[in-house]
Amino acid sequence: MSGQLTEMLKGSLEGIVLAILSGRPAHGYEITAWLRDRGFADIAEGTIYALLIRFEQRGLVDVRKVPSEQGPPRKVYSLNTQGRKYLDEFWKSWSFLAERLQQLRKGGK
């Protein structure tokens, strides 16, 4: 991976996954596949699972174990109230950063 992207993902990936979960509940494997489809080809599977566990520990998501027809049971995560609040704050931080960078990009040309 681009190395630069890896570093940028720190802090952003969290928001990305939270945003996915805000649309609908999902489990780790599903999220990984979704990300791959959208061009995040090299996001490590382990990373997503670790992230989800962190969400759980911080109380941002609710978890439900659902048996799978094919393979071990899935852990389905859904965003709760606290998670939505946290996602709102994420978007604020993101907007702030994105605006500054846009200005910098314009000015720097």
Add this chain to the structure above:
Amino acid sequence: MSGQLTEMLKGSLEGIVLAILSGRPAHGYEITAWLRDRGFADIAEGTIYALLIRFEQRGLVDVRKVPSEQGPPRKVYSLNTQGRKYLDEFWKSWSFLAERLQQLRKGGK
């Protein structure tokens, strides 16, 4: 600081400082002040200096020691060819990420 912003800055701050340097040479103290003016109120001074040293070690910048009228000598950094190339790549990674996030934000509402 927002905590979330701190994590987002990982990888982005690098690009921000590089972008500043692409406009004109500058020294650490100046860059810190510039960032504070633009709303990055809580970026630690030490962080910027460490970043600049990293740039130097990677050969992205040229350094010149310039005596200051007020205080110890300044280390003035200017972007070199390699630095500009690296900045280009940064913008590519940033665009990629920003696009995905924009889509997610729209879709997630």
Add this chain to the structure above:
DNA sequence: TCAACTATTCGGCGTTGCTAAGTACCAGTA
């Protein structure tokens, strides 16, 4: 003399994503 501003350096810390390996369950196939 003392504070305040300019300007840089250094050591240790916590968070994050990556790597790599492993576990577990099921289906199809030879």
Add this chain to the structure above:
DNA sequence: TACTGGTACTTAGCAACGCCGAATAGTTGA
């Protein structure tokens, strides 16, 4: 039966980054 491959999750150790706090050093003005 044994093996391959897809599904699904876990874990341990690593490196990079930004933050915190303290120190150093030069100049100016009270």
